[in-house]
Amino acid sequence: MKAQPINWWAIFWIVLAALYFFLPMYGTLDFSLRMERNTISLKAYEIVFADPRFWQGFRYSTLMALITIIVSIILFVPTVYWMYLKVPQARPIMEIITILPFVIPTIVYVFGLIRTFSRPPFQLTLHALTTDMLIVAGYVVISMPFMFRAIDVGMRALDVRTLTEAAQSLGSNWFQVLVYVIVPNLRVAILSGALISFATVMGELILASFLVRPALAPYMALLGLTKAYEPAALAIISYALTWVSLGLLQLVSRGGTTRQLTGR
Amino acid sequence: MGRFSSIRVLLCFAVPPRCKGTNVAMSTSPPPRYRNNAWREHPLWNWVGLVPFFLFIFLFLIIPSLNLFTGAFVTNKGLFTLENLSVFRNPLVLKAYMTSLQVSLLTAVIGGLFGFFVAAAVALGHPPRWMRSLIMTFSGLAANFGGVPLAFAFIATLGRTGFVTALLKEVCFAGPDGTQICPFNPYDHGFSLYSLTGLVLAYTYFQFPLMVLTITPALEGMRKEWREAAANLGASTWQYWRDIALPVLTPSILGASILLFGNAFGAYATAQALTGGSIPLVTIFVGQQIRGDVLGNPHEGYAMAIGMVVVMAITIVAYSMLQRQASRWMKV
Numbered sequence: 001m002k003a004q005p006i007n008w009w010a011i012f013w014i015v016l017a018a019l020y021f022f023l024p025m026y027g028t029l030d031f032s033l034r035m036e037r038n039t040i041s042l043k044a045y046e047i048v049f050a051d052p053r054f055w056q057g058f059r060y061s062t063l064m065a066l067i068t069i070i071v072s073i074i075l076f077v078p079t080v081y082w083m084y085l086k087v088p089q090a091r092p093i094m095e096i097i098t099i100l101p102f103v104i105p106t107i108v109y110v111f112g113l114i115r116t117f118s119r120p121p122f123q124l125t126l127h128a129l130t131t132d133m134l135i136v137a138g139y140v141v142i143s144m145p146f147m148f149r150a151i152d153v154g155m156r157a158l159d160v161r162t163l164t165e166a167a168q169s170l171g172s173n174w175f176q177v178l179v180y181v182i183v184p185n186l187r188v189a190i191l192s193g194a195l196i197s198f199a200t201v202m203g204e205l206i207l208a209s210f211l212v213r214p215a216l217a218p219y220m221a222l223l224g225l226t227k228a229y230e231p232a233a234l235a236i237i238s239y240a241l242t243w244v245s246l247g248l249l250q251l252v253s254r255g256g257t258t259r260q261l262t263g264r
Numbered sequence: 265m266g267r268f269s270s271i272r273v274l275l276c277f278a279v280p281p282r283c284k285g286t287n288v289a290m291s292t293s294p295p296p297r298y299r300n301n302a303w304r305e306h307p308l309w310n311w312v313g314l315v316p317f318f319l320f321i322f323l324f325l326i327i328p329s330l331n332l333f334t335g336a337f338v339t340n341k342g343l344f345t346l347e348n349l350s351v352f353r354n355p356l357v358l359k360a361y362m363t364s365l366q367v368s369l370l371t372a373v374i375g376g377l378f379g380f381f382v383a384a385a386v387a388l389g390h391p392p393r394w395m396r397s398l399i400m401t402f403s404g405l406a407a408n409f410g411g412v413p414l415a416f417a418f419i420a421t422l423g424r425t426g427f428v429t430a431l432l433k434e435v436c437f438a439g440p441d442g443t444q445i446c447p448f449n450p451y452d453h454g455f456s457l458y459s460l461t462g463l464v465l466a467y468t469y470f471q472f473p474l475m476v477l478t479i480t481p482a483l484e485g486m487r488k489e490w491r492e493a494a495a496n497l498g499a500s501t502w503q504y505w506r507d508i509a510l511p512v513l514t515p516s517i518l519g520a521s522i523l524l525f526g527n528a529f530g531a532y533a534t535a536q537a538l539t540g541g542s543i544p545l546v547t548i549f550v551g552q553q554i555r556g557d558v559l560g561n562p563h564e565g566y567a568m569a570i571g572m573v574v575v576m577a578i579t580i581v582a583y584s585m586l587q588r589q590a591s592r593w594m595k596v
Contacts, residue, residue, distance in 0.1 A: 010389020014399055017382040017472070021402045024414075024469065027421030027428060075320060082313030090314060097321055103576045104329060105530030107547045108569040111554050112328030115335060115566070137324040196408075203411045205533040210554055220412045221537050228425075235416035239409075246405050 025239065032232035044233035054234075057219040061208075064132070064215065065201035068139040069194045072147045075140065077190070080151045081182050084160045098148040101141055106206045113138055114210065131211055138207045143197040150196070154189020158182070188252055195249040199242045329573075335566035351564035352571065360549040361571070367460065367545065368528040371467040376521040378468065379475020386476070387483035400480070403473035410470045415537035418466045422450075422457045458539050466534055471524050478523060482516035482590060519586035526579035530572070546572055 035043040048054050083090050101109070117124040117134055124130040140147075163185070167177045183190070208215030220238065224231040339345045351357050386396050421428050432448040439445040446452070456462060486509060494504040532547040541548045550572070552558045553565040 007385075007389040007391070010385035010391050011395075013381045013385035013389075014391055014395050017378075017399055017476075018402075020378075020469065020472070021406055023428060024417040024421045027426055028417040030427050031420035031425075075317060079314055079317040086310040086313060090311070097325075099580065100325060100329075102526070103580050104325075104573055105532070105547060105576060107530070107532045107550045107554075108332065108572050109325075109328065111550060111566075111569050112332040113324075114554060116328045116331045137320070140320075141325050199408060203413070205411055205536075206551075210551070217412050217533070220416075221533075224412065224416060224419075224537055225540070231416045232420045235413040235420070238413040239417075242409060242413075243405055246408055247401075250401055250404055 028232050028235050028239075032229060032236050035229040044229040045237075048230050048233050048237070053214070053219055054216075056214050057216040060214050061202050061204075061216040064136060064139060065198045067136050068143060068201050069147075069197050071136060072140050072143065072193070072197060073190060076144075076148050076151050076193075077183060077186065078178060080148065080155050081160065081178060084155050085164060094148075098145050101145055106142055106204075109142070110138070110206050110210045113207075125211065128213075131213060135207055135211050135213055138211075139197075139201050139204065142204070142207070143200045146196040146200065147193040150189045150193030151186060154186045155182075158185050192249050192252050195245045195252070199245045199249075202241055202245075203238065332566045332569055335563055336570045337567075338563065340563065348561070348563045348567040351559065351561075351567045354559070354564075356544070357546075357549065357559075357568055360544045360546045363460070363544050364529055364546040367463055367467065367543075368525045370464050371471045371528045372521045372525040374464065375468045375471025375524050376475050376517070379472035379520075379524075380479055380517065382472065383476045383479045383483055387480050388486075399476065403476040405473075407470050407473040407477055410531065411533035412537040414466060414469060415534050418457060418462065418469070418538065422462065422465065424451060424457075426457075458542065460543060463535055463538060463543060466538055467528050467531065471528060474524055474527060475520055478520040479513075479516060482513055486512065513590075515586045515590035519583045519590060522579050522583045522586065526576055526583070529575060529579070 032044050033040045033042070035041060035047075079094075083094060104112075113134065114125070116122060124134045160182070163181050164177055167181045172180070203217055204215070205217035205221060209218040209221065216238070220231065220234050223234060336348055337344060337346065339347065352361075382399065385391060386399050418426075420426055423429065429450060432450060433446055435448045436444045436446040457465070490508055490512075491504055494508055499507070530547065532545075532551065535541075535543060535545050535548060536551065541552065546568070549558075550565070550569050553562075553568065557565065559565050559568070
């Protein structure tokens with residue numbers, strides 16, 4: 001084989017893309033460090049970290065993200081498992097349902113949620129706790145395409161029927177099959193779904209803002225209206241959060257074909 | 265968040281062979297039976313396991329959507345009417361739709377072209393391996409990056425006091441009459457980040473990586489043999505692209521561009537944070553309608569929102585049809 005000559009045209013486009021990626025990152029980082037005149041300082045970060053509303057938003061969003069992930073797993077893992085095992089003919093309808101959150105823009109979806117759940121018979125927006133339940137349901141819906149498909153792809157790599165029959169022949173009930181056999185085999189899929197759900201919820205503005213809950217993104221948007229340097233610092237923090245979770249996702253899913261955990 | 269941009273979803277869309285036809289093996293053997301209750305043998309019993317999921321979806325997705333839909337077609341007293349559709353004759357609403365369509369179209373074309381060239385460079389240009397993985401990793405990240413932080417990043421970069429703006433301002437020459445001429449200060453030439461141009465620039469940040477993610481599998485699916493066969497028959501590179509590569513890629517490119525279009529059409533947070541709602545996008549308008557009924561008739565608001573769903577539905581259907589068309593060529 002002859003060594004490939006360097007294709008400068010390709011290098012040009014790649015460098016251009018890299019510039020588009022990194023310039024705004026660098027610009028934000030640079031800006032966030034220049035709160036004090038003529039010197040590089042972490043002042044903007046100190047102010048953000050000293051703001052109790054930041055921590056309130058951070059705690060709230062993290063908690064909601066975790067609850068969303070748990071609810072999604074409890075709801076979707078058994079559903080996908082059952083679909084593979086018993087009703088493969090349900091797949092087309094499931095695919096349409098899981099793509100619906102793409103078809104309905106979030107702003108329209110929140111409009112529907114407010115119209116439905118801010119009046120009897122399902123009034124949920126009166127109390128903070130019930131609003132939080134509503135918001136978790138909303139998060140589960142908008143992260144469904146990611147979570148559901150992650151689990152779906154993971155389940156595809158398994159021989160669900162054989163695993164189930166083997167477990168059942170050893171005396172497992174449905175619950176045991178799911179928890180001790182299926183879930184451990186899906187750990188990579190569940191983890192990648194969880195990471196992308198986490199990133200989605202942490203950055204989500206619309207639901208929290210229109211249902212008036214103290215999440216991170218509405219706090220950020222509010223800060224952006226009045227301040228200059230703190231938002232840049234917040235953007236860097238938010239970048240870090242998103243990129244750590246999505247970076248982990250790429251790392252996790254790069255594991256290639258997930259091998260089945262059986263017979264060993 | 266760029267809502268279309270899950271890496272997995274894209275893989276699933278873009279490489280249908282990975283996603284389809286996998287449950288063939290499952291449906292061939294009859295389900296094992298462990299219990300003898302006759303009512304459990306009924307095929308409908310199998311659906312029982314999906315009930316919790318369907319209940320959840322019904323309650324939190326179907327009912328809210330139907331509620332908007334019915335709201336769009338009734339009067340205040342609850343009688344059926346088509347009156348509310350007159351909202352689409354309201355100049356404000358029309359302007360919002362036109363602006364949204366314009367922004368979505370522009371970013372789909374710009375992001376699509378840019379993304380296509382980058383993807384082609386990565387897939388066909390034999391770049392060093394680290395460049396390739398850098399671009400693919402960052403595409404996965406940037407396509408998911410949007411919302412408020414993206415707006416802040418662009419303000420810090422291209423805003424009036426932004427980093428790149430400052431760099432460009434520095435480039436000054438002494439004019440013939442001794443005055444300083446700074447030809448590249450963008451704000452002297454009518455550029456503003458808080459305008460449509462700025463919005464398009466910011467959207468491109470998540471649009472072109474999405475294009476890279478969607479189109480790369482198609483580019484990698486192009487066989488080396490096609491190129492060799494064309495070369496053997498005396499075709500130039502240009503002829504190869506015009507007569508073979510582009511026709512094969514057309515459904516993929518169109519499909520990906522439509523996906524980009526939908527991605528921009530539904531976006532709200534970036535525009536809201538960047539322009540404070542001064543650019544009249546439909547999403548912004550719907551937001552204002554939710555907060556304060558700016559149309560003065562909630563039912564017209566529902567009709568306007570449902571219009572968005574119609575646009576998105578057309579987008580998604582067109583995308584999946586084109587994707588199916590594209591996958592025909594890519595089957596190995």
